[in-house]
Amino acid sequence: MTQKLFYEDPYMRSFSAHVIRCDPAADESGRWEIVLDRTAFYPEGGGQPGDTGVLGNTRVLDTQESGDEVVHICSAPLEAGQKTAGEIDWNRRFDFMQQHSGEHILSGLAHRHYGYENVGFHMGAQTVTVDLSGVLSWEQLQELEQEINEIVWQDVPILEQYPSSEELSRIDFRSKKELSGWVRLIDIPGADLCACCGMHVARTGAIGLVQILSVQRFHEGVRIEMLSGKRAYDYARMNAAQNRSVSGLLSAQLHETASHVQRILEEKAALEYDLTGLRMEWLGMQAASVRGQNPALLFVPGLNPDGVRMLCTKMMAETEGVCGAFSQSPGKGWLYAVARLEPEKVRAMNAALSGRGGGKPGFAQGSLQAEEREIRSWFTANSILPPENEAL
Numbered sequence: 001m002t003q004k005l006f007y008e009d010p011y012m013r014s015f016s017a018h019v020i021r022c023d024p025a026a027d028e029s030g031r032w033e034i035v036l037d038r039t040a041f042y043p044e045g046g047g048q049p050g051d052t053g054v055l056g057n058t059r060v061l062d063t064q065e066s067g068d069e070v071v072h073i074c075s076a077p078l079e080a081g082q083k084t085a086g087e088i089d090w091n092r093r094f095d096f097m098q099q100h101s102g103e104h105i106l107s108g109l110a111h112r113h114y115g116y117e118n119v120g121f122h123m124g125a126q127t128v129t130v131d132l133s134g135v136l137s138w139e140q141l142q143e144l145e146q147e148i149n150e151i152v153w154q155d156v157p158i159l160e161q162y163p164s165s166e167e168l169s170r171i172d173f174r175s176k177k178e179l180s181g182w183v184r185l186i187d188i189p190g191a192d193l194c195a196c197c198g199m200h201v202a203r204t205g206a207i208g209l210v211q212i213l214s215v216q217r218f219h220e221g222v223r224i225e226m227l228s229g230k231r232a233y234d235y236a237r238m239n240a241a242q243n244r245s246v247s248g249l250l251s252a253q254l255h256e257t258a259s260h261v262q263r264i265l266e267e268k269a270a271l272e273y274d275l276t277g278l279r280m281e282w283l284g285m286q287a288a289s290v291r292g293q294n295p296a297l298l299f300v301p302g303l304n305p306d307g308v309r310m311l312c313t314k315m316m317a318e319t320e321g322v323c324g325a326f327s328q329s330p331g332k333g334w335l336y337a338v339a340r341l342e343p344e345k346v347r348a349m350n351a352a353l354s355g356r357g358g359g360k361p362g363f364a365q366g367s368l369q370a371e372e373r374e375i376r377s378w379f380t381a382n383s384i385l386p387p388e389n390e391a392l
């Protein structure tokens with residue numbers, strides 16, 4: 001049975017111990033499983049990842065619990081019986097302690113105020129998620145966040161209790177499962193009382209800051225994304241930097257960026273509305289410039305396939321013969337829309353002018369890889385005669 005130094009002092013970063021055994025990992029990963037007589041490395045459990053760090057001259061890549069033993073997953077072996085020095089990656093561990101302690105306050109208050117249970121907890125490298133058994137709105141979570149931070153600022157101690165099973169039956173505490181035997185209760189006065197085997201900071205002040213990032217419906221309840229400690233601070237800094245950039249770009253006060261963006265979006269919508277009207281008017285004027293021609297051909301810049309189609313439609317209203325609207329597209333040659341050209345002639349056009357495309361009889365869309373001059377001469381040679389000349 002490994003002596004668990006992390007329970008005697010959660011702030012212990014380095015320690016010395018004897019190697020009890022060292023075996024190659026069963027998964028043939030080339031790693032080694034090292035068991036010591038005592039350790040400050042916390043093994044994965046209760047939603048908290050296992051510690052990493054250094055043991056003698058080997059890296060501890062992960063720490064797991066196996067029965068009464070703590071198993072250090074290491075990059076190299078150590079000799080059984082030897083004395084070794086361990087040092088855990090403290091910044092990583094302390095971050096987990098901050099995240100975990102912040103989560104206790106949130107889950108405890110959600111339980112006190114709403115009767116919800118914590119039904120899932122994940123501490124990832126970036127995000128921390130808490131799943132609650134009931135639904136909370138963003139506004140309710142904003143209130144909760146305020147109250148959590150007040151507990152943080154009150155700097156109350158985070159206490160451990162080891163009640164007997166007889167005492168335990170009289171205590172109302174949060175727990176995910178029925179517990180018996182050795183039970184460790186984490187008591188945050190005013191916020192939470194919960195059975196937990198994880199690592200926590202000594203007082204709530206060390207959590208520093210708690211921020212709730214998002215909430216979404218999840219099963220019967222919600223999944224909350226939250227950050228505590230340095231992660232919350234880094235997140236606040238990132239947001240502040242973003243807002244400062246936006247404020248600089250808009251020449252707006254920091255607290256007025258959203259209303260400025262709102263105004264710009266409204267102006268943009270109004271401009272788009274005007275632009276659509278002007279574009280239709282301009283297309284109409286272009287179409288009018290080929291009134292009565294056959295073939296009627298227009299080569300204009302900057303139209304997308306929709307614009308080319310609209311121009312050709314407007315040209316049909318001004319003419320009775322073949323219409324062709326073309327717009328040069330970077331790397332794609334000429335976009336086209338042609339009207340009143342028989343399907344076999346569209347195929348012939350595509351073949352002659354390295355084109356592709358088609359459509360319904362009398363109206364086709366596609367693209368051509370050819371010079372304007374080549375397109376014009378093909379149409380001059382291949383357009384059907386206007387109706388008044390048919391009799392000739």
Ligand SMILES: [Zn+2]
Binds near residue numbers: 100104186197198200
């Ligand atoms: Zn805990």
